[in-house]
Amino acid sequence: MSLRAAVVGGGIIGAAVARRLAHEHGAQVTLLEKEDHLAAHQSGHNSGVVHAGLYYEPGSLKATLCRRGVGLLQDFVDRHGIAYEECGKVVVALDGVQAERLDGLHARAVANGVPGVRLVDGEGLREIEPEAAGVRALHSPQTAIVDYPAVTRALAAELTDAGGRVRLGHEVRALADRGTAVRVGVRADGATATEEYDLVVVCGGLQSDRLGGLLGEGRSPRIVPFYGDYFDVPREQRHLVRGMVYPVPDPRYPFLGVHVTPRVDGTLTLGPNAFLSLGRESYERGLPVPADVLDVVGFPGFWRFAAANVPAALRESRTALSSGQFIAEALKYVPALDTSGVVRGTRGVRAQAMGDDGRLVDDFVITGTERVVLVRNAPSPGATSALAIAEHVVDEALRRRDR
C-alpha cells in the first residue's frame, strides 16, 4: 500500500511538499489548509522576488536551498507558463560606510555561486538604473520577480493531477504521534474528525510553533510576527526603474529594508518595513489579537530581543508611524519618484522564529522524525526556495523511514 501522507498548510512550501510526495513518490497525499484559499498568508503577501542568494551565510540551508530553489522554480514556471521576469536588482550604498559593506555582500554572493554579480561605482549604477541615487552598488542581473500565489496554485494542481486531495477550510487542531501512525484532529464545517497518516509534514508558517506545541515538541523557537507594509506607486511611474532597487542591509537585522520592487502585473511597490505585529494573521491596522499579543509579551526571549534592538526599533518605528517617512526612505534611492499618487497598499506578516535567548533565528529550521516533520522557520527566501525545501524535507523524511 502506498504511503498515506498529510501536509498541514497550503502556502507555497506546503503545496510544494505535498506535490513532491504525490508526484515524485506516489504517496496518497492530503493537503490540509484552514483558510478558504491557498497562499492566504505569507505566500500571498510578499514582495514576489526570486532571490538569487546574495545575503545568506555560505553553506547554510538558506544559501543552498535558495540557489537550488531558483533553478527548480524556473523549470516549474516554464512548464506552467507563469510569468517570470529576470529584471535584476541593485543593492545601493548611499555613503562610504554602506559602500564598504558591499564588499562583504559581494564576497558572500560569490561564495554562494550567484551568477553575474558585480560591484559598480555611482556611474556604473546609473548605467543599470538611470534614476537611482548612490555612490556604489552590487548588481545581481538574475534576481527576478514572479507571482507566488500562481505558483502555489499550479503546485496544488499537479498534486491533484497525481491523485492528491486539497482540503480547504480544514484546520488541524490536534496532532499525536502514536508510534505506528500519526493521529490528526481536523476541524471542518463545525465538526472535528480524527484521521490517521503514516507521515505528516507541518508547513504552518505563522502557526508553526503552535503546531509544534500540539505534538508536545515545545514551542521553541517561538514565532514572533513582524509585519511589513507596502505602498503602491502609480503605474505611469513603472518606467522609473528597470529592476529592483534595495538598500544595503543592516548586518544586525534580518530584514532587507524598504525596497523599490516591480511586480509581474506591471505595478511598482515600495516596502516592506518591519515592525512587531499585534496579530499573526492581521492585515489591517486594527485591533490587536489578544492571544497573539499574550504570546509575545509572555515570551522572555522577546524582551531580550527588544532590549538589544532599541536603535533598530526606533528607526523602524519612524516608517511604521508615518507614511511620509516610509516614502522618504524610498525617495533616497529613486529621487525622481513623484510621491503625490503613492498610496498605502497591502501588508504582509513574517513568521520569524526567535530563540529563548532573544536572537532571531537566521537559517531555515526543519526538525523531524520518521513520521512527523516540522518546518519551524522558513522566512525569506522561503518562497524562492520552496521547491528545494520540499525536495530536502521529503527526501530526508523518506530516508529516515527507510532506515
Ligand SMILES: Cc1cc2nc3c(=O)[nH]c(=O)nc-3n(C[C@H](O)[C@H](O)[C@H](O)COP(=O)(O)OP(=O)(O)OC[C@H]3O[C@@H](n4cnc5c(N)ncnc54)[C@H](O)[C@@H]3O)c2cc1C
Ligand atoms: C512581507 C514579506 C515579504 C517577503 N518577501 C519574499 C520574497 O520577495 N521572496 C521570497 O522568497 N520570500 C519572501 N518572503 C517569505 C515567504 O513569503 C515565505 O518564506 C513563504 O511564503 C513561506 O511559505 P509557507 O508555506 O511556509 O507559509 P505560509 O504561506 O504562511 O503558509 C502557511 C499556511 O499554513 C496554514 N495553517 C496554519 N495553521 C494551520 C492549521 N492548524 N491547520 C491548517 N492549516 C494551517 C495557514 O493558513 C497558511 O496558509 C516574504 C515574506 C513576507 C511576510
